[in-house]
Amino acid sequence: MTEHGSPQGSQALESLAKDFAAKLAERYRIDSESAYAATLEMWMNNRKLCDQAAREPDPQRLKRTRIYKQAAEKAKASTYNSLRKYKQQAERMTDGVSTLIELADQGVDSTDPRATAARDQIVGSHVSTRERLPDLDGFHTHLFELIPEPTSILDIGCGLQPLLYPFHDAGQITSTYLGLDRDASVVEAVDTWARVIGGERLEARQWSLSEGFDGVVGPEPNGEFKLALGLKLIPVLSRQERKRLPLFRDVPAQRLLITGARHAMVKRRSIERRERASLVGFADELGFEVLETFETPTELGLLLETR
Numbered sequence: 001m002t003e004h005g006s007p008q009g010s011q012a013l014e015s016l017a018k019d020f021a022a023k024l025a026e027r028y029r030i031d032s033e034s035a036y037a038a039t040l041e042m043w044m045n046n047r048k049l050c051d052q053a054a055r056e057p058d059p060q061r062l063k064r065t066r067i068y069k070q071a072a073e074k075a076k077a078s079t080y081n082s083l084r085k086y087k088q089q090a091e092r093m094t095d096g097v098s099t100l101i102e103l104a105d106q107g108v109d110s111t112d113p114r115a116t117a118a119r120d121q122i123v124g125s126h127v128s129t130r131e132r133l134p135d136l137d138g139f140h141t142h143l144f145e146l147i148p149e150p151t152s153i154l155d156i157g158c159g160l161q162p163l164l165y166p167f168h169d170a171g172q173i174t175s176t177y178l179g180l181d182r183d184a185s186v187v188e189a190v191d192t193w194a195r196v197i198g199g200e201r202l203e204a205r206q207w208s209l210s211e212g213f214d215g216v217v218g219p220e221p222n223g224e225f226k227l228a229l230g231l232k233l234i235p236v237l238s239r240q241e242r243k244r245l246p247l248f249r250d251v252p253a254q255r256l257l258i259t260g261a262r263h264a265m266v267k268r269r270s271i272e273r274r275e276r277a278s279l280v281g282f283a284d285e286l287g288f289e290v291l292e293t294f295e296t297p298t299e300l301g302l303l304l305e306t307r
């Protein structure tokens with residue numbers, strides 16, 4: 001029963017919420033059960049709607065009322081906004097990092113299942129890395145086929161990707177990995193993982209593109225890295241900081257792999273065309289030669305020669 005309405009009104013809302021959630025699940029990246037629960041919760045707490053449902057318990061007629069239409073709009077917007085949150089599971093990430101810090105303080109290393117479980121929790125909390133997890137081996141195999149012997153990697157706008165280091169197989173050759181990101185929580189997570197894996201192989205630095213690459217020095221001759229990564233970064237920067245893109249001319253690496261997402265983060269639709277155009281536009285604008293293309297089930301990219 002609704003808090004304010006009638007049993008018939010509740011049934012009408014439940015029935016409408018079911019249909020509504022099924023439509024949301026078709027359009028957005030949410031399963032219909034979660035969409036149903038969230039929608040019904042909102043509607044049951046909407047006094048005006050519950051009263052209207054009590055007066056008009058026929059679902060089809062209720063659906064045509066202004067109050068229902070407004071409630072449906074609100075539920076859609078709320079779903080959209082909650083899905084849009086870039087770090088969908090911020091709490092999971094914070095918890096994972098706290099656990100990892102405790103383990104690192106105890107001197108636990110990366111072979112300890114508690115450390116890998118905390119790491120997996122953190123990595124799974126960020127949509128960009130989470131998307132890669134189902135085919136992580138494929139992602140790395142492809143990456144290391146494309147770029148043989150990347151002894152040093154500079155990961156620009158790294159997010160949580162460095163927590164997947166050290167790599168297996170061909171990737172074992174990577175002995176220096178520097179992640180740059182403006183997000184302090186990401187840097188803390190990577191630095192903590194670096195303590196767990198030990199040594200000096202992995203480091204994260206809080207850095208913003210506006211600073212440029214002056215102080216970013218790699219272990220190869222001329223202070224370069226063998227490979228720079230800009231995974232799912234360029235399309236974001238093209239929208240948000242277009243005028244700063246020329247700073248990439250000074251990226252301290254001869255090879256730069258840039259990628260974009262193939263599917264939208266929220267809506268169930270392909271964004272391949274838009275993302276590819278953004279990557280190609282970036283390469284053209286900066287005069288970088290495209291050496292190879294990169295494609296996985298969730299990502300597409302270009303390997304560029306920067307000079």
Ligand SMILES: C[S@@+](CC[C@H](N)C(=O)[O-])C[C@H]1O[C@@H](n2cnc3c(N)ncnc32)[C@H](O)[C@@H]1O
Pocket residue numbers: 128129156157158159160161180181182183186207208209210230231232233236241
């Ligand atoms: C879409 S995420 C991709 C994360 C990671 N590269 C991956 O693919 O898993 C973009 C990342 O770039 C970072 N970022 C965005 N703009 C930035 C800027 N101007 N300077 C530094 N980092 C930035 C964000 O904090 C975020 O972690």
